[in-house]
Amino acid sequence: MITFTLNGRKVETDAPPTARLLDVIRDDYELIGTKEGCGEGECGACSVFVNNLLQNSCLIPIGSIEGAEIITIEGIMESEQFKILDESYSHAGGVQCGYCIPGMVMASAALLSQNPHPSEAEIREGISGNLCRCTGYNMIVDAVSLAAKKGDGLWQKK
Amino acid sequence: MPRKDHKGKVSGQLPYISDVKVENMVYGVLYRSTIAYGRIKSIQLPDLPEGYEAVGAEEIPGPNYVKIIKEDQPIFANEWVNYIGEPILMLVGADLNILYDLLEKVKIDIEEHQAIYTLEEAIKQKSAPGVTMASYEFGEILDTITSIELKAHQIIEEEYDTGYQEHVYLEPQGMLAIYKDDEIVVQGSMQCLYYIKNALINALACGDDDVRVVQSPTGGGFGGKEEFPSMMACHVAVAAKAVKKSVMLVFDRSEDMVVTTKRHPAKLRYRTALDRKGNILSMSVDLFLDAGANEGLSSVVLQRALLNSAGVYKIPHFHAKGYVLKTHTVPNGAFRGFGAPQSFAGIESHMCHLSNTANIDPLEYKRKYLVKQGDPTITKGNFRDPILMEEMIKDLLNTSNYKKKKTEFQQDNQQNQRYKKGIGTSLFLHGCGFTGSGERDHIKAKVKLVKSKDDQVSLKISNSDMGQGIFTTLSKIVAKELDLPYEEILFPYPDTKEVPDSGPTVASRTTMIVGKLLERAAKKLKSQWQTGVEQEVVENYVHREMIPWNEKTFTGDAYPAYSWGVNIVEVEVDTLTGNVKLEKVYANYDVGKVIDDRVMKGQIDGGLAQGLAYGYLEKMTSKEGKIQQKSISDYGPPTSLDVVSIESKIFDNPYADGPYGAKGAGELTLIGGAPAVQAAIEDALQTPFQQIPVTPEVIIDSLWMKEGEEG
Numbered sequence: 050m051i052t053f054t055l056n057g058r059k060v061e062t063d064a065p066p067t068a069r070l071l072d073v074i075r076d077d078y079e080l081i082g083t084k085e086g087c088g089e090g091e092c093g094a095c096s097v098f099v100n101n102l103l104q105n106s107c108l109i110p111i112g113s114i115e116g117a118e119i120i121t122i123e124g125i126m127e128s129e130q131f132k133i134l135d136e137s138y139s140h141a142g143g144v145q146c147g148y149c150i151p152g153m154v155m156a157s158a159a160l161l162s163q164n165p166h167p168s169e170a171e172i173r174e175g176i177s178g179n180l181c182r183c184t185g186y187n188m189i190v191d192a193v194s195l196a197a198k199k200g201d202g203l204w205q206k207k
Numbered sequence: 208m209p210r211k212d213h214k215g216k217v218s219g220q221l222p223y224i225s226d227v228k229v230e231n232m233v234y235g236v237l238y239r240s241t242i243a244y245g246r247i248k249s250i251q252l253p254d255l256p257e258g259y260e261a262v263g264a265e266e267i268p269g270p271n272y273v274k275i276i277k278e279d280q281p282i283f284a285n286e287w288v289n290y291i292g293e294p295i296l297m298l299v300g301a302d303l304n305i306l307y308d309l310l311e312k313v314k315i316d317i318e319e320h321q322a323i324y325t326l327e328e329a330i331k332q333k334s335a336p337g338v339t340m341a342s343y344e345f346g347e348i349l350d351t352i353t354s355i356e357l358k359a360h361q362i363i364e365e366e367y368d369t370g371y372q373e374h375v376y377l378e379p380q381g382m383l384a385i386y387k388d389d390e391i392v393v394q395g396s397m398q399c400l401y402y403i404k405n406a407l408i409n410a411l412a413c414g415d416d417d418v419r420v421v422q423s424p425t426g427g428g429f430g431g432k433e434e435f436p437s438m439m440a441c442h443v444a445v446a447a448k449a450v451k452k453s454v455m456l457v458f459d460r461s462e463d464m465v466v467t468t469k470r471h472p473a474k475l476r477y478r479t480a481l482d483r484k485g486n487i488l489s490m491s492v493d494l495f496l497d498a499g500a501n502e503g504l505s506s507v508v509l510q511r512a513l514l515n516s517a518g519v520y521k522i523p524h525f526h527a528k529g530y531v532l533k534t535h536t537v538p539n540g541a542f543r544g545f546g547a548p549q550s551f552a553g554i555e556s557h558m559c560h561l562s563n564t565a566n567i568d569p570l571e572y573k574r575k576y577l578v579k580q581g582d583p584t585i586t587k588g589n590f591r592d593p594i595l596m597e598e599m600i601k602d603l604l605n606t607s608n609y610k611k612k613k614t615e616f617q618q619d620n621q622q623n624q625r626y627k628k629g630i631g632t633s634l635f636l637h638g639c640g641f642t643g644s645g646e647r648d649h650i651k652a653k654v655k656l657v658k659s660k661d662d663q664v665s666l667k668i669s670n671s672d673m674g675q676g677i678f679t680t681l682s683k684i685v686a687k688e689l690d691l692p693y694e695e696i697l698f699p700y701p702d703t704k705e706v707p708d709s710g711p712t713v714a715s716r717t718t719m720i721v722g723k724l725l726e727r728a729a730k731k732l733k734s735q736w737q738t739g740v741e742q743e744v745v746e747n748y749v750h751r752e753m754i755p756w757n758e759k760t761f762t763g764d765a766y767p768a769y770s771w772g773v774n775i776v777e778v779e780v781d782t783l784t785g786n787v788k789l790e791k792v793y794a795n796y797d798v799g800k801v802i803d804d805r806v807m808k809g810q811i812d813g814g815l816a817q818g819l820a821y822g823y824l825e826k827m828t829s830k831e832g833k834i835q836q837k838s839i840s841d842y843g844p845p846t847s848l849d850v851v852s853i854e855s856k857i858f859d860n861p862y863a864d865g866p867y868g869a870k871g872a873g874e875l876t877l878i879g880g881a882p883a884v885q886a887a888i889e890d891a892l893q894t895p896f897q898q899i900p901v902t903p904e905v906i907i908d909s910l911w912m913k914e915g916e917e918g
């Protein structure tokens with residue numbers, strides 16, 4: 050049995066320790082916002098927070114997260130910060146096919162909570178682990194910088 | 208005004224096919240050929256545990272081919288295999304891990320034959336039976352060209368190569384067949400619902416009502432989900448019928464990269480006669496496309512490649528010939544631009560090199576040959592609509608400060624030994640819609656608007672939103688015509704049970720052709736509007752006759768309209784490592800009229816990112832029939848650090864037969880990227896290249912060669 054916190058709830062799983070966190074989240078807890086784009090840690094579509102750090106859940110064996118705090122996109126969906134990101138992505142036109150977007154939003158939230166006023170270069174660096182094939186990134190960069198402005202004061206609190 | 212699908216996408220709660228689970232669902236995994244070319248002698252299956260079954264050619268109720276154009280692509284290979292990765296059978300069952308274990312234990316004996324692995328080999332053997340799958344030739348009579356060449360001051364011959372390009376849609380391919388007693392519902396990631404439906408009717412030998420195709424939210428397509436999903440649909444549907452359960456087939460990234468279609472590698476040969484001043488007297492182009500193992504859509508891709516072989520230029524005495532050649536490699540197929548990116552990379556490069564011979568700035572040289580309104584096309588059609596290229600070029604020269612930069616860079620490059628800056632341009636167009644009379648003869652698009660009792664209007668069309676934003680743009684057109692708020696227009700994911708065939712989501716046709724039909728349908732609905740009453744209107748495609756297209760002679764108007772573009776790109780090349788850094792990208796386009804600014808900007812930025820990367824970053828190769836790049840990082844699509852912000856502008860030039868004047872936009876934006884980036888690298892290094900991608904290895908090699916020559 051492996052015990053961890055998932056979106057604020059204590060959970061237990063009997064999945065084998067080598068099972069990927071990604072599969073456990075998606076299959077056992079039916080949280081579909083965490084996507085699989087590569088399964089090899091190269092695209093960021095499966096981004097989650099593990100103890101507040103942005104991680105690719107496809108690379109994490111469930112056995113390694115005993116006691117950890119896992120947050121998926123579903124876990125931040127009700128927050129003020131998410132609302133700002135949601136509006137900013139919409140306003141800036143950062144969403145196309147959408148498959149990269151939950152991961153991008155997680156990466157954006159992670160970046161802004163560490164650096165509430167990032168420069169363009171810092172935003173590009175911050176989302177560089179997240180692949181997007183549709184947008185060419187610029188409108189996503191705009192979305193993040195808009196979110197930084199709109200949510201001024203919100204990001205540091207976390 | 209948010210995109211129609213914004214909420215579900217930003218929260219991740221919109222279910223893509225891999226997020227779907229249905230009752231009684233099993234998974235499928237494919238056993239694939241490990242041999243490039245050979246004859247299957249025997250198949251030995253391991254003992255299958257309870258609930259696990261194998262499905263192969265014998266289980267196919269209809270003929271064993273995927274209906275595309277030719278009948279040369281088996282659903283499950285059962286006699287010959289023609290490429291590594293070709294599906295031979297499918298194992299189905301509840302647990303994927305067990306399925307992968309079983310897959311290892313399948314033994315298939317294949318008698319290996321001598322395969323053709325490369326385009327070069329195929330060109331050498333092009334007269335051998337079965338190697339040339341299609342060919343076309345048109346233009347000036349060769350005798351005339353020969354006599355011109357005899358009097359020419361010089362003849363320039365160049366050979367140019369373009370590589371594979373992989374779509375890397377972020378959502379891998381996936382398809383689910385839902386088994387029901389009276390029908391099979393196939394649901395998945397796709398661009399062309401009726402292509403799939405027709406393939407299923409053929410494979411299952413069933414009636415129109417026995418299959419139904421539903422699009423799932425689609426995580427990017429770019430052409431990769433045009434014809435390829437038809438094969439997966441056949442796999443899951445045949446399996447579902449055989450095992451009487453619902454069957455899900457989802458690829459992981461490496462399977463997707465290795466076995467799905469890619470952009471055709473191409474070889475282009477130019478032979479151009481010049482006078483003393485470097486003016487073009489005649490030009491012939493020979494174009495070879497590597498089809499891979501099946502013809503697929505390759506002949507149509509070749510047509511578009513040939514139709515674009517003279518670029519945006521009026522070349523005196525132009526002749527072109529092209530071939531689709533078979534190799535025993537993974538089949539190539541549709542990819543945004545559909546043959547045009549290869550041709551534009553080639554012709555822009557060649558024109559640039561000719562300008563060097565003539566000792567004229569490349570852009571000045573190219574401008575001398577720009578087509579103008581009223582000029583004939585290379586197929587004796589006509590450019591009948593206004594062409595804004597000159598305005599767009601002038602504007603972009605100003606915005607980018609081209610002339611000043613060109614001189615500055617040259618001076619700076621003399622000082623700086625390691626880092627060299629360069630600036631390059633590309634001029635391009637894209638023919639919108641199907642080639643020739645395709646819309647009239649093959650597609651025959653039909654759209655429907657349905658109004659409910661409570662006056663809610665829904666769009667009923669078979670086109671997919673795969674991220675390009677038609678939910679938004681087409682809903683906007685209908686809302687505007689009906690004077691209704693955009694939010695109230697419904698545009699559900701299409702289901703063939705509900706929607707007529709408005710054609711596939713390809714060829715930059717959706718906004719222009721389907722959008723126009725919807726505009727007309729909405730006008731009709733408005734004129735008949737009865738509050739509180741259920742109503743339905745249908746509109747059919749009407750062809751505007753121009754100079755009739757003749758596919759045999761390759762003459763007439765190949766396209767109803769053209770979209771146009773100009774790109775200017777600045778790069779910095781590190782001569783020590785060969786790395787290229789994008790510095791600035793400028794782009795002007797004429798797409799008729801923009802329906803939604805944000806959607807258009809998304810197409811520009813995304814298309815350019817793919818197009819630029821095709822020129823210098825993305826490299827895929829095949830060795831003895833095996834794709835060498837199996838992961839995203841091996842292949843190298845751009846990250847946020849590779850791309851820079853793009854200064855773009857749209858020039859209005861309304862087209863009479865598009866909604867509000869709109870023409871196609873989706874593919875155009877990709878086409879100019881690669882040639883502009885190559886031109887910029889050449890400008891930086893003062894070295895010509897005869898290939899894309901111009902990778903660091905190519906750059907370092909050329910610098911060594913140059914040093915050797917100057918040495």
Ligand code: FES
Pocket residue numbers: 084085086087088089090091092093094095096105106107108
């Ligand atoms: S799926 Fe985990 S990084 Fe791509």
Ligand code: FES
Pocket residue numbers: 143144145146147148149150180181182183184377426427674
């Ligand atoms: S929006 Fe499609 S991959 Fe990012």
